[in-house]
Amino acid sequence: MDWSAFFKDMELWMQxxxxxxxxxxxxxxxxxxxxxxxxxxxxxxxxxxxxxxxFLMVLISFQEDVYKQLSQSKQMG
Known part of the structure; x- marks a missing residue:
């Protein structure tokens, strides 16, 4: 497994x-x-x-948390 390539690709995915x-x-x-x-x-x-x-599950979970925070702020505002 080429972990350097993986982490470079993860950075590109985040961009x-x-x-x-x-x-x-x-x-x-x-x-x-x-x-x-x-x-x-x-x-x-x-x-x-x-x-x-x-690692991909962590990325998805992070985005879900951002989505939930946005949803909560919309409900309060």
Missing amino acids: ASNEVLKKYPIDSDKYWEWMVHSTGKFGNKYNNHPLVIQ
Whole structure:
């Protein structure tokens, strides 16, 4: 497993995520469709190595937390 390549790709994925978020808000179906598709493709690239899957789950969990915070602030505001 080439971990250097993996972490470089993860950095590129995070940059891509930021670009997608400029077009589609985190509470949009378009963003989550991109998220699911891109993380699936990312996992496949690294043969769904268990540690790769764990890292991807952390990325998804983080985005879910951001989404939940946004939803809560919208409900309060």
